[in-house]
Amino acid sequence: MSGDDGSLTGGRRRRSPALSSPLDNDDLLSDILLRLPPSPSSLPRASLVCKRWRGLVSDRVFLRRFRARHRRGAPLLGFFTQVPRDVSFTPTLEPPDRLPRGRFSLELGGGRCRILGCRHGLVLILSRADPRLLVWDPVTGDRTRVAVPPEFGDGGSAVVQHGAVLRAAGDVLGGEDHPIPFLVTLVGCDEEFTRAFACVYSSETGVWGDLISTACLSMIPMHIPSTLVGSSLYWLLGRNPSGILEFDLDRQCLAVIGVPLNIGSYNHLRHWVVPAEGGGLSFLCLSGYSAQLWTRKTDCDGVTGWVLGRTIELDKILPLNMNPEEEFPPLIFGFTEEGNVSFLATNVGVFMVQLESAQFKKPFQLSILDVYHPFASVYTAGNSILNNADVTA
Structure with a gap:
């Protein structure tokens, strides 16, 4: 039996092309798949x-669109540590998202x-032998070598003490011919420790910017x-x-900020600069089993200073x-800005803690x-992650 509109035939409703599932359209389906969580097992599944x-x-x-969409909320895959002649990776996710240790x-x-x-x-590595910098993307394997600017070399006004790497802002797709741009910031001081210097390299231009300096009476520890x-x-x-x-990247200026008073004797493994909850700057200070933020x-009155926000008794929240x-x-x-997670070493191991x-x-x-360098x-490397789901650290 069929109606005048042809909607019924043989007791079954004929499927109209206008009522086709959105999943039949590759463009719509791709847009839906882009919204999968960025866990390593999402695309393989x-x-x-x-x-x-x-x-x-x-x-x-x-894959370029997927990485661009999620790169600001990427999961913490693990951390790098340095051994005498190479870089070691330790995974931290649980199966099936856990990457093999040697990935x-x-x-x-x-x-x-x-x-x-x-x-x-990205990982930033300094070679003092040349001197030069290496910007390494472990997921894609891309490596970019950047010569240290002459101001930081022999005869220059600055001595290299540290640096940082970051991607360009926004959802830049990149690609084989147009990789996602990045910035490298190099900081150091003069031999008398009276001034601090900074200089920024742009992968888009391939050149270093102007040398910026400010008065500073201390050095920058290489480990932090x-x-x-x-x-x-x-x-x-x-x-x-x-x-x-x-170092303000937008205004291209350097400044020295005082630390909170009465924080006790300094130890580079007990103090860390961290983002504040809700935005702004915080200072993490460990004293015994107590953590102050x-x-x-x-x-x-327009006066800026430090205010003690929270004190956390670590022995009461961690099974020590x-x-x-x-x-x-x-x-x-170690500390990672992704989720404000601290790596705290204790007598029972290393905890990843969101304070x-x-x-x-x-x-x-x-x-x-x-x-540790979180x-x-x-990670978009095919279905190999599922094949290695039982790999443990």
């Missing part, structure tokens, strides 16, 4: 649905290299990576922190071994006594 889905999620244009590796080729930090899926808060980079100064070096605020014979007050071994929420992950064993990125 989608590729198992059918041949059509596998073709869409493996397309190079789609990322890089031989430094000498003992005069140093990891300066990780950010936005920078912290990015808003459009400014921050480094702790000296062994007895006379302050924090701030100071926040920089401006009062009604409080045996006096094995006392080991927590130390800060504002008091949430933490079960500890892993401390294998290397060095600063690495967050969008």
Whole structure:
């Protein structure tokens, strides 16, 4: 039986082309798949649905769009540490998102290299032998070598002490011919420790900008990576922190900020510059089993200073071994801006702790006594992650 409009035939409703599923349209389906979470297992699982889905999620244009969409909210895949002649990667995610320990590796080729930090899926390494910088994308394998500007070389006015790397802002797609641009900031001081210097390299122009300086009476420790808060980079100064070096990328200016008073004796594994909850600048200070979070605020008279925000008793939120014979007050071994997560080394291992929420992950064993460089990125390497889901660290 069929009606005048042809809507029924043989007792069944005929499917009108106008009522086709949106999933039948490749463009619409791609837009939907772009909204999958950026976990390493997301695209491999989608590729198992059918041949059509596998073709869409493996397309190079789609993968560039997927990485661009999620790169500001990329998951923390693990962290890098430095061993004598190369870089070691330790995964931190749970299966099926856990990457094999040997997924990322890089031989430094000498003992005069140093990891300066990780950010936005890039690793910055300084080679003092040349001197030069290496910007490495572990996921794609891309490597860009950047010569240190002459102002920081032999006969220049500055001595290299640290640096930072970051991607350009916005959803830049990039590609094989047009990679996503990045910036490298190099900081240092003169030999008399009277002035601090900074210089910025742009991958878009391929040149270093002008040398910027400010009065500064301390050096920058090589072990502590920078912290990015808003459009400014921050480094702790000296062994007895006379302050924090701030480099405003937008205004291209350097300044020295004082640290909170009465923080006790300085230890580079007990103090860290961190983003404040809700924006702004905070200072993390460990004293015994207590963690203090100071926040920089401006009062009604326009005076800016530090205010103690929260004090967290770490022995009350972490399952620590409080045996006096094995006392080991927590130390800060690393920090990631993605989620404001601190890596705290204790007598039972290293915890990843989000101090504002008091949430933490079960500890892993401390294998290397060095600063950890957390690495967050969008991992899109086919279905190999599912094949390695049972790999453990």
